[in-house]
Amino acid sequence: MQRYFLEEAYQPNEPFKLSGEAFHHVVRVMSMTPKDQVYLVFKDQVSIRAEITEIQDNVVYLVEVEKEKGQKELPNAITIASGYPKGDKLDWIVQKGTELGAHAFIGFPATNSIVKWDRKKREKRQERLQKIAQEAAEQSHRQMAPQIELLETQKSFFDRLSSYDVIVIAYEESAKQGELANLAKVFKELTVGKRVLAVFGPEGGFTPEEIAVFIEKNGILCGLGPRILRAETAPLYLLSAASYQWELNH
């Protein structure tokens, strides 16, 4: 069943209304008519099954059938931060990461990032990624669509670090040195409702200077197993492991 994400918090004030792009999708793309049902997902992660009662010129009217059962979001909000990787890898970090439950995505210019985007290119890219996240959130039945932010400077990323409860750094050297316990320790000790930032390097990895900044900000260096994962695979490993630990393994 189609899912539509609304910009407002849930309030039981019927009828609910869809306009703009969602209207277009319901009426023109899906050719829905009264009695058809969709999911409405509100800003506060409440989601309901709703039935169309009336379609007017630019508005679809709906009433609530029932609240959607079950928690679809990870119990801790994981933001995936990627040092800009090559090519269109961010596209699929965002698509797959959204399916796997990421709360938000940040791109930033790491020292070894090769990509250089001017402001215009960056804004265009952000818009495109936001659309990918929205579609993946609908398809995977999320109760929210992750926000995307592409930062201009490394400094602006470093300035963000203090606004998270826990910071984990995926660090290849940790794995090489046989460090294989930190991530499980962090995941197991975390109580619910925490804001987690998971940071991933570009293809060339992080420099010692970047690692020093992360450590100063209480970042925890974590190996992700003994195999070398590509820049676009590592975030998916971390999100899958989080889901396994928090949603399956209790």
Next chain:
Amino acid sequence: MQRYFLEEAYQPNEPFKLSGEAFHHVVRVMSMTPKDQVYLVFKDQVSIRAEITEIQDNVVYLVEVEKEKGQKELPNAITIASGYPKGDKLDWIVQKGTELGAHAFIGFPATNSIVKWDRKKREKRQERLQKIAQEAAEQSHRQMAPQIELLETQKSFFDRLSSYDVIVIAYEESAKQGELANLAKVFKELTVGKRVLAVFGPEGGFTPEEIAVFIEKNGILCGLGPRILRAETAPLYLLSAASYQWELNH
């Protein structure tokens, strides 16, 4: 450092020799010369760092420097079986799944698979996927390259089921009904050295008849968390969770 996979088991009979494609890669692509080092990975998962001593017309000669330290392979061999998905999704199931430690891959025509490949197409595809697996195994520092098999019939896949110690079936309906414990239970109870088959449906999922066959063969239906994962994302979730449970969480 470059890795080369050899078709023979390790034996300490120096000098080691590289010929054929590996020779071409060492000499023509990488322009290596005596004293340069590479990894040699043998059929029995022994891997050594080796130094080039001499390059002749069609053979590179090498001596052992030291055995590679550490176990890079998952303690249980997981074979990923995918009901043929659409488009080139198998390409990236194989690429990412190899990075994440899969032991082997099987493709088979599930009832809801749309793809129809004749024998010639299937052989060509298998060759291409084998190459993808080989490259991903080198890049991720594996101690083996997974084998790929694309099966012609559903029956030939069903006939395979009895040759594994444990069969897990990724089943969307399990997740919808709130089943979120089976996979963790299987992973935690498994002792090392087991052969695990993990089975994934095509885009349309499995039919009740297919599920009945899997259950008859002792397949365990497992949900992979509360979000709906695409056909190409689910295998990566399972492999990441296995690595987390067996390699990080002990």
